[in-house]
Amino acid sequence: MSDVTRLGVFKTYKLYVGGKFPRSESGRVYEVTDSKGKWLANAPLSSRKDARDAVVAARKAFGGWSGATAYNRGQILYRIAEMLEGRREQFVREVADAEGLSKSKAAAVVDAAIDRWVWYAGWTDKIGQVVGGANPVAGPFFNLSTPEPTGVVTVLAPQESSFLGLVSVIAPVIATGNTVVVIASEKSPLPALSLGEVLATSDLPGGVVNVLSGRTAEIAPSLAAHQDVNAIDLTGADEALAKELEIAAADNLKRVLRPQPGDFSEAPGTHRLTAFLETKTVWHPTGSLGASGSAY
Amino acid sequence: MTFEYAPAPESRSVVDIAPSYGLFIDGEFTEAADGKVFKTVSPSTEEVLAEVAQAGAEDVDRAVKAARRAFEKWSALPGSERAKYLFRIARIIQERSRELAVLETLDNGKPIKETRDADLPLVAAHFFYYAGWADKLDHAGYGADPRPLGVAGQVIPWNFPLLMLAWKIAPALATGNTVVLKPAETTPLSALFFADICRQAGLPKGVVNILPGYGETGAALVEHPDVNKVAFTGSTAVGKAIARQVAGTRKKVTLELGGKGANIVFDDAPIDQAVEGIVTGIFFNQGQVCCAGSRLLVQESIHDELLDSLKRRLSTLRLGDPLDKNTDIGAINSAEQLARITALTEQGEAEGAERWSPACELPTSGYWFAPTLFTNVTQAHTIARDEIFGPVLSVLTFRTPDEAVAKANNSQYGLSAGIWTEKGSRILAVANKLRAGVVWANTFNKFDPTSPFGGYKESGFGREGGRHGLEAYLDV
Numbered sequence: 001m002s003d004v005t006r007l008g009v010f011k012t013y014k015l016y017v018g019g020k021f022p023r024s025e026s027g028r029v030y031e032v033t034d035s036k037g038k039w040l041a042n043a044p045l046s047s048r049k050d051a052r053d054a055v056v057a058a059r060k061a062f063g064g065w066s067g068a069t070a071y072n073r074g075q076i077l078y079r080i081a082e083m084l085e086g087r088r089e090q091f092v093r094e095v096a097d098a099e100g101l102s103k104s105k106a107a108a109v110v111d112a113a114i115d116r117w118v119w120y121a122g123w124t125d126k127i128g129q130v131v132g133g134a135n136p137v138a139g140p141f142f143n144l145s146t147p148e149p150t151g152v153v154t155v156l157a158p159q160e161s162s163f164l165g166l167v168s169v170i171a172p173v174i175a176t177g178n179t180v181v182v183i184a185s186e187k188s189p190l191p192a193l194s195l196g197e198v199l200a201t202s203d204l205p206g207g208v209v210n211v212l213s214g215r216t217a218e219i220a221p222s223l224a225a226h227q228d229v230n231a232i233d234l235t236g237a238d239e240a241l242a243k244e245l246e247i248a249a250a251d252n253l254k255r256v257l258r259p260q261p262g263d264f265s266e267a268p269g270t271h272r273l274t275a276f277l278e279t280k281t282v283w284h285p286t287g288s289l290g291a292s293g294s295a296y
Numbered sequence: 297m298t299f300e301y302a303p304a305p306e307s308r309s310v311v312d313i314a315p316s317y318g319l320f321i322d323g324e325f326t327e328a329a330d331g332k333v334f335k336t337v338s339p340s341t342e343e344v345l346a347e348v349a350q351a352g353a354e355d356v357d358r359a360v361k362a363a364r365r366a367f368e369k370w371s372a373l374p375g376s377e378r379a380k381y382l383f384r385i386a387r388i389i390q391e392r393s394r395e396l397a398v399l400e401t402l403d404n405g406k407p408i409k410e411t412r413d414a415d416l417p418l419v420a421a422h423f424f425y426y427a428g429w430a431d432k433l434d435h436a437g438y439g440a441d442p443r444p445l446g447v448a449g450q451v452i453p454w455n456f457p458l459l460m461l462a463w464k465i466a467p468a469l470a471t472g473n474t475v476v477l478k479p480a481e482t483t484p485l486s487a488l489f490f491a492d493i494c495r496q497a498g499l500p501k502g503v504v505n506i507l508p509g510y511g512e513t514g515a516a517l518v519e520h521p522d523v524n525k526v527a528f529t530g531s532t533a534v535g536k537a538i539a540r541q542v543a544g545t546r547k548k549v550t551l552e553l554g555g556k557g558a559n560i561v562f563d564d565a566p567i568d569q570a571v572e573g574i575v576t577g578i579f580f581n582q583g584q585v586c587c588a589g590s591r592l593l594v595q596e597s598i599h600d601e602l603l604d605s606l607k608r609r610l611s612t613l614r615l616g617d618p619l620d621k622n623t624d625i626g627a628i629n630s631a632e633q634l635a636r637i638t639a640l641t642e643q644g645e646a647e648g649a650e651r652w653s654p655a656c657e658l659p660t661s662g663y664w665f666a667p668t669l670f671t672n673v674t675q676a677h678t679i680a681r682d683e684i685f686g687p688v689l690s691v692l693t694f695r696t697p698d699e700a701v702a703k704a705n706n707s708q709y710g711l712s713a714g715i716w717t718e719k720g721s722r723i724l725a726v727a728n729k730l731r732a733g734v735v736w737a738n739t740f741n742k743f744d745p746t747s748p749f750g751g752y753k754e755s756g757f758g759r760e761g762g763r764h765g766l767e768a769y770l771d772v
Contacts, residue, residue, distance in 0.1 A: 133763075135744065135747045135762055138746075139744065141739070141744075143746075150752075239544070242544065246543035250540040251536065252708075252753075252754060253535065253756065280732070280735065281749070283735070283739055284737040
């Protein structure tokens, strides 16, 4: 045996759209470096066409995912945590590279991200009781309000917190039955692209989460203006871009979440769960019990 | 033999309309800074009811400043004290409900039967309901001690003037906000009477400010940098303009906009009840209702039978003097709205739908439109897509429940829907698939302060009513 060190096998980082791993249709890539400027990978530089394809995939997945039982969605979110746990070392390395963290700090971030999937896994079949309920109307009516997912949600993932932040913005959106097109952190997209590989092996139906990498300011405007997108989360947008996107989003009255900057290591609360929920209220007469049974 | 109804007019003497009204700012009636005024007319007779001050940008600024000054003390009041003011308001509305019903009917044109039995009871109930929340906000599910937003700029429509005021002001005050409200230009009077109710209730000055005016007044209010919350009910086009206007400002916005509600009748539906529900769905308030059931989806096998019953029923509707207690269909709110309804129905005919109205004599003065049905309507027709906001029903057919759901959801809107069937599991399955904020099963157009109301898609966002309605006015 010679003492030549074995040459590592690089991974080609690809998008995650409709359950598949395409390159950008544009054929473009951009160079991703670590915090010290060392080359890490060439990531796909998504085009507006990639964004539109992702919306088609997300819309196609919406019926099945929103129609799945909350218990089923909870088990799948939990499965994501299980799969991540098994690939913990890989994500610790990627997060350390992406965010310039020590190994122990990166490990804490990954652990928190895994735990966040567990937290949201437990929410899927509880949020309905917390925010819905029976309304005591002044009349002979059964009246019930239930939360329903808004639809296809575009998420601009946080630019700094490339993994814990990413998980913290997509998990609550899909927990309630929405489907997502997420634009990864522009500078540090690799943990997001690797998360696609985890999602693909977690029983999550293709299209529920679609991951794009590239220039946020290039991809986001077409998604904010897209007529088949129902909502947008502007976490990863700066002030100027956020305003531009809000204006575009008004065209079909997308629900817009514009959160105050926060620390993703803190307990998340329910705000992001409820941001993309609609309330449906159903009325039915209760009638009265006469000799012939119920009537209204 | 036919029985004729004798006229049964409600007396106008119960209401005393002054010849002119000012803006209500900081607890005082005041003229507009530029002295502008406009006239409000009774749509059933075109009689001028009063001259009303028209607020401009300077007045908006004055009102917002008054609301800002009032905010500190009002938001610091114990919730139990704010509650008592709202309970007082609810009670005074109950006491003055006949006067307000007659006033609303005069200014809006809707039948006294509706203002007396629907609008006014709901207005009082809404204040009574939110009064009770004011000292219980810690328990509403928005965390401990949720804070108000500040000054709320509210713009309301003309179709339910006082009820929309109640939907806006009651939750805003209960949560500790102060309010600048712009009523619609065609129906400013009940809001100005409400200012007097605030006086009677002893409400601190500046907590509620009323600014009559047109769209520019509303735009100035929405745009004002010291407004923290914008609440709007009206057209989807204006709603979108507001969403653009507030972009980048972090003002909290709720929008309650247009609709094209599908009222779905299955072949096993109780036909007589369904017919009543269809009539309530589209002819309540002359169809000038955002959640109106303006698209009738009938299962093909019962189309002819249902249409026969519906036409028979429409022939018995009484159109005329809104103050007459027997009147079912009142006047259209304005010449402008009448022109819009007329244009859209002409387009319906031009595009090939079949038009029908019962024999119906229209009064010679005022703004009137006969109840109208369109059959042979397809999904591509303008009258099946655009909100008409008038007494016009578009009839479409379907064969299977899946087709009914697909057609119902084929709309930019998603505010309301109706389902008529005797089969419980079908009600639940269809209700589950409809993308609409309110679904009425075997009933239609029911409202209650405890019941959240609001739309999906381009019908807007946010909910009014119930615990859900608090969120729009809290910093959460």
